[in-house]
Amino acid sequence: MMKPNRDFYCLKEIIGYCDKIQKILSKFNSNYEIFLNSLEYQYSISFCIFQIGECCNSLSDEFKNTHTHVEWRVIIGMRNIIVHDYGNVDLKKVWNTAIYDIPELKNNCEEML
Numbered sequence: 175m176m177k178p179n180r181d182f183y184c185l186k187e188i189i190g191y192c193d194k195i196q197k198i199l200s201k202f203n204s205n206y207e208i209f210l211n212s213l214e215y216q217y218s219i220s221f222c223i224f225q226i227g228e229c230c231n232s233l234s235d236e237f238k239n240t241h242t243h244v245e246w247r248v249i250i251g252m253r254n255i256i257v258h259d260y261g262n263v264d265l266k267k268v269w270n271t272a273i274y275d276i277p278e279l280k281n282n283c284e285e286m287l
Contacts, residue, residue, distance in 0.1 A: 181237045184229045185283045191222045191229070192280035195272050198222070209269055216265065219272050220256050226279070227253020244282050 198218045202208045209215045230238075230249045238246045252271060256263055 181233055182287070184233050185287055187229045188226050188283050189280055189287075191226045192276050192283070195219055195222045195276050199272060204273070206269055210265060216268070220263065220268055223268065223271060223276075224253050224256045226276075227251075227256070241282075241286055244279065249279070 198215070202212070202215050209219070227250050230246050231253070233246070238244075252267075256268075
C-alpha cells in the first residue's frame with residue numbers, strides 16, 4: 175500500500191527526472207558520440223539518474239516490497255556509484271540507462287500512480 179504523501183511525491187519526482195532526461199537527450203539528438211565528448215551532457219544525465227536514485231531510496235520499504243517488478247536496489251546502486259565513485263562511472267552504462275531503462279521506469283511509475 176502506498177503511503178500517500180511520501181511515496182506519491184517520490185513517484186512524481188522520479189517521473190519528473192525521467193522527463194528531464196528525455197529533454198536532455200532530445201537537446202543533443204540522443205547522440206552517443208556527443209555524450210562521450212560533452213561533460214555538460216554526461217553530468218546532466220548523471221545528475222538526473224542520481225536524483226532518481228535518491229527518490230527511490232526515499233520510497234517506503236512497504237512500497238518497494240509491493241512493487242518488486244522494479245529493480246529498486248539496482249537503481250539505488252547506480253546512484254551510489256555516481257555519488258561515491260564518479261571517476262569510475264561507466265559512461266556506456268549511464269547511456270544505456272538513459273536510453274533504455276529510464277523510459278521503462280517512467281512507464282512503471284506512471285502505472286503505479
